[in-house]
Amino acid sequence: xxxxxxxxxxxxxxxxxxxxxxxxxxxxxxxxxxxxxxxxxxxxxxxxxxxxxxxxxxxxxxxxxxxxxxxxxxxxxxxxxxxxxxxxxxxxxxxxxxxxxxxxxxxxxxxxxxxxxxxxxxxxxxxxxxxxxxxxxxxxxxxxxxxxxxxxxxxxxxxxxxxxxxxxxxxxxxxxxxxxxxxxxxxxxxxxxxxxxxxxxxxxxxxxxxxxxxxxxxxxxxxxxxxxxxxxxxxxxxxxxxxxxxxxx
Numbered sequence: 001x002x003x004x005x006x007x008x009x010x011x012x013x014x015x016x017x018x019x020x021x022x023x024x025x026x027x028x029x030x031x032x033x034x035x036x037x038x039x040x041x042x043x044x045x046x047x048x049x050x051x052x053x054x055x056x057x058x059x060x061x062x063x064x065x066x067x068x069x070x071x072x073x074x075x076x077x078x079x080x081x082x083x084x085x086x087x088x089x090x091x092x093x094x095x096x097x098x099x100x101x102x103x104x105x106x107x108x109x110x111x112x113x114x115x116x117x118x119x120x121x122x123x124x125x126x127x128x129x130x131x132x133x134x135x136x137x138x139x140x141x142x143x144x145x146x147x148x149x150x151x152x153x154x155x156x157x158x159x160x161x162x163x164x165x166x167x168x169x170x171x172x173x174x175x176x177x178x179x180x181x182x183x184x185x186x187x188x189x190x191x192x193x194x195x196x197x198x199x200x201x202x203x204x205x206x207x208x209x210x211x212x213x214x215x216x217x218x219x220x221x222x223x224x225x226x227x228x229x230x231x232x233x234x235x236x237x238x239x240x241x242x243x244x245x246x247x248x249x
Contacts, residue, residue, distance in 0.1 A: 035088045035089075035108055037112050039083040039087075044075065049121075051078055051248060052123045055069050055136075056133065056137070057133055058135050061086050072236070072240075079123050085136075086106075103142075103162075104163075110140070126247070128147075128151065128152075129247050131153075134156065134188060135162070138159060138161075141158065142160070145171060145172050145174045146172075151175045152177075153178070154178045154242060157181050159196050160195070160196045161195075171200045171202075176205075178242045181209075183214070184213075185215070188217060190211065220236065
């Protein structure tokens with residue numbers, strides 16, 4: 001297994017000016033799968049089988065950053081899929097009512113992505129982790145408790161109850177959860193992190209949570225004005241360590 005120092009995480013993520021150099025998401029499933037799975041897959045060294053991780057972008061949709069996250073996860077020993085769950089429903093700039101309309105299709109896309117990665121020869125039904133950012137974290141939470149094979153979720157500045165299901169429904173039989181949130185988040189206030197933690201614990205689930213003092217929303221994203229390199233490096237280090245423990249790598 002190749003190892004990339006996590007201190008390189010901030011510098012590895014491309015800016016929008018480098019987007020043209022990064023491969024775009026592609027359709028990974030055939031016409032027999034609906035909704036289709038779109039994204040990029042990065043493979044670790046070795047024949048495997050390996051656990052898998054699916055990366056779910058935020059409301060802004062797929063960015064070059066997510067391809068780099070997948071590459072770093074692959075270098076950490078996981079089959080990594082950077083998922084574009086907007087692949088069939090269209091762009092990110094949508095109204096709240098449109099979000100609720102499209103939410104079930106996004107959930108179905110994530111479920112299909114879990115089935116897809118578990119069927120890869122390099123995975124062979126090994127456990128799957130979901131790493132979600134903002135809307136992607138809400139989406140991961142909405143699916144994780146009822147998707148076969150998902151054994152870990154990392155929630156970056158998201159929460160639960162973001163779609164058509166109540167939070168209490170989403171957290172039933174929930175897998176191991178790591179919450180990473182800034183306490184100065186003005187987009188998804190930190191109360192969402194506490195509410196998710198409390199709901200999972202009340203249902204008997206296993207939660208780890210780390211809050212970043214003074215950090216705002218999207219603190220791990222280099223393109224955001226709220227980006228914090230120290231917080232990003234620490235959060236990604238915690239993510240890899242958590243996934244290794246929980247997915248048996």
